[in-house]
Amino acid sequence: MFLAPLGAKERHISLLWSEAVQLGNVSINISPLCGEGSIYVEDFGNTTLAHRLRDQDQTDRKEKRVAMATQTQIATEPKSDAVVEQKIQKLKELYADAPELGKAALENGLANIKQELAAISTTAGKQSAGRVGARQGKVSELTAILKITKDGAKRLRGLLEIMEGNFKGADVVGTLHDMRFVFLDNDTKLLFATAYDGEWDAYIDDFVTKIPTSMDLVFCNLEGWPGIHDPNIKDWLVKHQITADAWYVASPNLTVAETRRLERVGKALDEFLDKISA
């Protein structure tokens, strides 16, 4: 156990942490009780709540750094050279029989690819949105391909046109980042795709009681739509949804509500700065 007097600088803390980790099998706690700016290192062994909370702090801090990395693209857990080499090898194998264009792209872009692979943090991988769908941070995707009924295409197209190609009414839902309706295969199929906040399951029950007519108005044009009130509606949706294999989100921590809040705050701040700089 040692006590290191500490300046209040973040830099000092991370330096000490990495040193301590090399000692192996230690936990770190920055305890406000020790007085400002001290840090102590303690062995594992006890299983009191206090110790578990300290363990949790340590994991949290590590995870938080990794999570922040996905936003700012600073590598904090860089992939080791060996891992990168392995991936490059695999890429070369995959592209051995690719069209010439692809092979050339791999050759010419090798340096960039190496950089990108090295920067990928270990936990920035795709998460699950719940029963189905992919998620990055707070933002999930829903992608479905649905068969349109015989006369449904005309009706659905017409409805979307009347809406001016925009579903502003979806604002009321409050969690939809975007929503797209794309007609495929001669108007026989619909690609329905949306990015939304949170878990897949959480609010479908709320749609049933709050906006049942909106759902049925649109989706009655799809083959087999059982109606939003069907007790197995979630199963039906899962059946037609395909989880994305890759899901990139620029700002995984920005929910719709948070974005709107930041817009308001940003505007107010600008006005405030205008006033004080006048």
Add this chain to the structure above:
Amino acid sequence: MSSVKVDLTEIQATILRPRPAPYFGTHVLLRVNDAEAGRAFLRRLTPHIDSAANWWNAADPWLEVGISYAGLEALGVPQDSLQSFPEAFREGMAARARQLGDEGVNDPKNWDQPYGKGEVHIGVSAFSESEEDRRRILSIAREQLEGFSGVSVLAMQDFGAQPGDLNPLGYKDGIDQPAIEGSGVDPLPGQGRPIKAGEFILGYAGESGVALPMPQPDILGRNGTFVGFRKYQSRVGAFNRFLRANGSTEEERELLAAKLVGRWRSGAPLTLSPEVDNHTLGADPQRNNDFDYSRDERGRQAPFGCHIRRMNPRDTKLTRLTDVNIHRIIRRGTTYGPPYDPNALSEADDEVPRGAIFLFISAKAMATIEFLQQEWINDGNFIGAGNERDPIVGLQEEGATFTIPKEPVRRRVHSIETFNVLRGGEYFFLPSLSALKWLAGLEN
């Protein structure tokens, strides 16, 4: 007006009967080692389980019995019947840690014995108005176990109101409950309009107009419900330290304490008494819940992220489309361990086994609890509180904050910690009285 009437003679008393004040009781957790013994135990216990027919007799002590999925299996319930139960219930609470956000210090691998290992099969809870009554009803329950080795007691936890009916963090709790349509129970002011019975009891229409999926066969599922049982340990030392660190006078600390919950210690809601506590208001069930947030759109009385506003947003304008009426749940809090100690300050105080075991009752308890954990407790997006979490039952991350809206500038409190740590839990099915007889009558 709906003419739906809930069959009070079939549903267990605990669903409608309010917790007495003061209250005393015991939770008993049992494992069924032998199916026949388990069924025989149920057969003997069932005559002592009160129905809700005399729900107003809260003065009479009563027993409730719940069975986990592992318990239903152990009792020899047929496979197709087992499969008809909801997935979350079948998996058990420990396996739903991801959906519940039970990680870190709340991770099931850290839970107390006997939780989280699929061994808790039957939960029997006794509620009463006095210590004597508690002992009496508990010995009745124990008599039914006499002579059995096929059913073993895994754990027993006494609970009871502390002086002044306070929970371990020093608050009067359990004030707000949903009113159930067709129950015959008159709603108290502020409970909101009666919610369709099917949200709380299986076999009746829910808010969407249809009944929720019910376990089969009919006699097993109908008039039953589900219970989420969650045992929390209250870190009283940490809580008191937090108040002291963020308030320099007794008044400031008590105001901060109230801002975290949304009520003063007496139970008086901030919305009705924004500046000082009011004990007569807090003690009066006709008044202490009679409010909405229509005059507090900016959270200046009750902060958006405070506990009661999260658990029941009422008419708060939420950032996302929500039907608050389908997320209501009946809550029975049962406090255990030494009473609230305003002078507890040390980490050793945090280790004292004292806290609250919550029973959350609803026909879709698993879905509701998981929703509440994900959306209303461990996140703040729904109510404009960003990443912030419930200050009382949220699992706080490092660097967590709690925002108190006020003029001219909001106050953001740092150093908020996890004040209630999860020590164990399970999902139970609360069968109707006929269902209990059906279970007891199963054969190998």
